Amino acid sequence: MERKIQVGLVQLSCSADVSENMSKTESGIRAAAAQGAQIICLQELFRSLYFCDVESYDNFSLAEAIPGPSTERLSLLAKELGVVLIASLFEKRAEGLYHNTTAVLDADGAYLGKYRKMHIPDDPGYYEKFYFTPGDLGYKVFKTKFATIGVLICWDQWYPEAARITSLMGAEILFYPTAIGWAQHQTEEVNTDQYNAWQTIQRSHSVANGVPVVSVNRTGVEGDMQFWGGSFVSNAQGRLLYQAPHVEEDIKVVTLDMIQSDYYRTHWPFLRDRRIDSYAPIQKRFIDDAE
Secondary structure (H helix, E strand, O other): OOOEEEEEEEEOOOOOOHHHHHHHHHHHHHHHHHOOOOEEEEOOOOOOOOHHHOOOHHHHHHOEOOOOHHHHHHHHHHHHHOOEEEEEEEEEEEOOEEEEEEEEEOOOOOEEEEEEOOOOOOEOOEOHHHOOOOOOOOOOEEEOOOOEEEEOOHHHHHOHHHHHHHHHOOOOEEEEEEOOEEEOOOOHHHHHHHHHHHHHHHHHHHHHHOOOEEEEEOEEEEOOEEEEOOOEEEOOOOOEEEEOOOOOOEEEEEEEEOOHHHHHHHHOOOOOOOOHHHOHHHHOOOOOOOO
């Protein structure tokens, strides 16, 4: 048996011009499709600069309905090229209600649905709680033409619970659109440690769940932030198949051997040996001695 899937990573820098970013991203999608990509993942909030570095009411004007103008435009492109698109967008759900959301478009252009980011950070340079309501759709999988995929977003990367649940729902590949970088005043040692931690936690999701992970980050300097690029793909046992450069734009297509998941899950039977009867404490914020 053989089942291989070509995944495309579109790692770009962004400007303040939304139209320019969209056109640039479309060119990146076309370039990935020309290299044989079947499922193409875009970086987090690719239509604009990463506006969450400041708290400004003006930035809410960047939001749109989903489905809406961007999904309609990308739907036509997906259908033309015969590719699945994973598109991270700023969703306006209602007046005064916004989400960090990723839409999935199938290879025939059909809108398959959306995932709303569940874990919302609030750190210096990442003031996302000012803009985004936590997701209320739960974890999601999408049955595309080529594979059943799970989509999580950036800060979700740090939570093994999110990867586990999405995998248990049947995701064959985990995709993470991302926007994360280094503050320019940091030392090289700190920068290296941060990137390695970011990649390691995601590769561990491959190991624990026996599925490939595809993480697509932006690059370029925005304000005080050097987005660290470094988009990567790991196989179903966490082996690094590809890592993009840090400070350069990159379009890459990587082959995933989907048969590996069954092999690794059989030889490393973590799902078999899970003690689901013992996991109730995970639902608590913290376990105090008094409890």
